[in-house]
Amino acid sequence: MRHLIFCGNGCFFLCLEVRKSNIFEAVKESVTTRQAAEYYGVQVGRNGMACCPFHDDKHPSMKIDHRFHCFGCQADGDVIDFTARLFSLSSKEAALKLAEDFSVHYDAKGHDPPRRRPVKRKISEELRYRQAEQKCFRVLCNYLHLLERWEKEYAPQTPDEAWNPLFVEALQKKPYTEYLLDILLSGSMEERASVVAEYGKEVRKIEQRISEFTASHPAGRHERSRSLSAGAER
């Protein structure tokens, strides 16, 4: 049997993390956001889209699967975040509610499971990974929003008009960005990890791209849409 030696305060902290997070982990492993949403009365379409319960949503703009993300109000998170927000509960209360409603078994007394040391190491790796995945997700979401905006605001108005590069970028990059986001939302752990690993560099480039664009367009409005609406009023 292999023993892993951990020492110092970091180890102690992580031990506590394991105990505290037991119910959180158990709930997240057992219940998807989609299952919880449907159980609590949110109608989720076959494509995983639902009207967001967190803002006044007329058309389904929330994608719900293992996690959830609203493209309207940016609400985002896992099944515990969803339930906490839906019922105005703390994370702990939401986890307890989910555990009860879905009969999830967890280590209520916080006893250390027998294989606690290997788990400990896994948790710290998981934390690091989760941060990377969340960042990846956030950047891609922001990018998709920009692309959706560009697709509308910079669309050519006449057949002979030259295509704006931002419109072209929207056409080229949107399907691919949606595809990656879909994997991050509904893929298996392995699939998500491969996106994070393979597209890490690309995501950093996109992040840079977004900040450059935002810096050069501080008002966030495209001039042409103004002149167009002025034209329409005439």
Ligand SMILES: [Zn+2]
């Ligand atoms: Zn929303």
